[in-house]
Amino acid sequence: MIHSVGNACSSGEKRVRMPAVAGAFYPADADTLRETVVSFLSEASSAEADKEVQAVIVPHAGYVYSGSTASEAIKAIPSDAVYKRIFLLGPSHRAAFDGASVNNAFDSYATPLGQVKVDREVCEALKHADPVFTYVPEAHAREHCLEVQLPFLQVHLQHVPPIVPVIIGTQDLAKLRRIAQALQPYFTSDNLFVISSDFSHYPSYEDANRVDKATGEAIESGSLRKFLDALEKNARKGVPRLATSACGQSPIAVLLLLMEGRKDLQVRHLAYCNSGDAIYGDKDRVVGYHAFSIVKKAEADAFALTGEERAQLLQIARKSIDYELARKTDLPYDSTKMSPALQQHCGVFVTLHKGGKLRGCIGNLIGFLPLYRLVANMAKLAAFEDPRFYPVKESEMKDIDIEISVLSPLRKIQSIDEFQLGRHGIYIIKGEHRGTFLPQVAEETGWTKEEFLGHCARDKAGLAWNGWKDAELYVYEAIVFGEEK
Incomplete structure (x- = not known):
């Protein structure tokens, strides 16, 4: 097992962000990890991957619970797709701060499968674009939500481009809009956005299915307002033990803000399960997992004004x-x-x-x-x-x-x-x-x-x-x- 808790080691003059959750959320042995991911991907839907995937929403729990659902999102990406960079957006589980933390302190992220380069130039550009972007070291040190996406990308993609790791610590809509504005120039077909989020936390199995269905349908509509309304309605239902409908609600909100006015994009729902479906799952207290892809429509409706x-x-x-x-x-x-x-x-x-x-x-x-x-x-x-x-x-x-x-x-x-x-x-x-x-x-x-x-x-x-x-x-x-x- 890899026990490096957050963190950094130097390779020459390069700084490497070492794995924080290898051996816990996923296997620490490289061969076992690769076999595990390959197995998940082989069992995922055999439907042909979309030719132009601009973003995916992927769960970030331990692979034994959410790996099958995560593989559906990753497999939707063409394995031979060539992206300039991958933007990883996830929620903060470890640090409290009011903004977005972009990790420009490291040259690469390591997993048992090797290293993935960080696009530090873009990280710096985001920090200069708006002070809502900072670097909060503790937001990244032991955070799992971005790290667990990397082995899937390393195994599936023939070419793994540099990443831009962003942890979002605010739910303030005005700040989320500023984050989206700074990211907007990069929200193009030559970049991939990976949005990390689990869904309902700790209701019963049956309640999770109902709550997550409402949240999923709102996301599938592509409407930020419907998504926020669904979260609010779920919270008002008085569902026992429901702590949240989406732990990654802020990264999802940023994605929906990026999509506003984009008639050429659509959201596709790919898969759903919750932890109660896993072999070790407890059906009294579960966590929900959705997978979505955001793809280019075959033909975009032309925008016109009378x-x-x-x-x-x-x-x-x-x-x-x-x-x-x-x-x-x-x-x-x-x-x-x-x-x-x-x-x-x-x-x-x-x-x-x-x-x-x-x-x-x-x-x-x-x-x-x-x-x-x-x-x-x-x-x-x-x-x-x-x-x-x-x-x-x-x-x-x-x-x-x-x-x-x-x-x-x-x-x-x-x-x-x-x-x-x-x-x-x-x-x-x-x-x-x-x-x-x-x-x-x-x-x-x-x-x-x-x-x-x-x-x-x-x-x-x-x-x-x-x-x-x-x-x-x-x-x-x-x-x-x-x-x-």
Whole structure:
């Protein structure tokens, strides 16, 4: 048995996070461990793995209890899939803190099957992206929820990429939304998100089945609101000994936040059991285990806005600025009169022009609020917070035209051959450096593709002119519309 409790050893100058629960949650002997995992995977569903798996939700109990369910989620991932990195998100069982702890202190994680590299550069980038990310050593030292996923990934995947280990210690929705915002640029098809969570804790076997069914159906809907409502309803039922409906509710909530507005993704329920189903299981006090995959739909529904919806957004943008100038406290919209399209979470930019010249432009690529609310916020920021301009004055408003760009989800590209000048906006990420140009910038400037990328790298992302060549590139499309004067 491996008894290293949390932790670190040095291999030369490299720091290795040693196993904390080998010999307890799973076998410590490498051959036995491999045979155990292979056995679970061989007994998992023989259904063909989905070609594009973006995330899985996997239990994290001892293998004797949850290994069969965990294998269903892992086997849903194509074994020959090539991911750039794997984001491991789990709840904190060992430390109390109000945020997310990303483990950038180690170069790799060890299991009896070998070492898995940590993408420390991305870990650092997350800490710089938002102070909600920190490093809390005790959150990782003896934590099992991420560690137990690694042997399954090591056995199943032909190529195991670097990992980004994140333990979430908060249930504050505002903080969870900030965590999701920082992770959003990485929530693309070339990264895999592994969400670690068990479900009901300690009710009877029959009660667990009922409680977990409600929670599972809410997750399968892909709706954060339905998930949170299910947790609340389960808590109000007075189920004896029910301590929680999902110990990983925060990582699951972050996943559902990442999925908001993504019509191209769907949740698939793969398997369920609880500890009472295991050979050593006690049916009086059980823990529930679900497995889910989040996959790309065959065809994504195209996002569109009607003429009436566009006019409504333009009116909200103008009213937001007018109300701010007049110091009105009323909302510039009636939230009860918003269509489903206007309630979706989409990225948006609001641009102000005066006499044909730029007067302000602020936006958000992610879409962390319903579209109508984000338009209101971005309009005010464009008018009063764009650091390139003085705040807009009331006397100027009659001469200002408003333009809105509603954005599609970000899509990672491998080559600039995939980038279409004039159709696509570009988003450049390299470490802490980030910058974007909207699609219409190409028409306004007359730049070539290389000039478009060079200016974005240098002028927006703060890189060298050719900095885009070794950066991560994402494209998006925009529905662009403006006021008719």
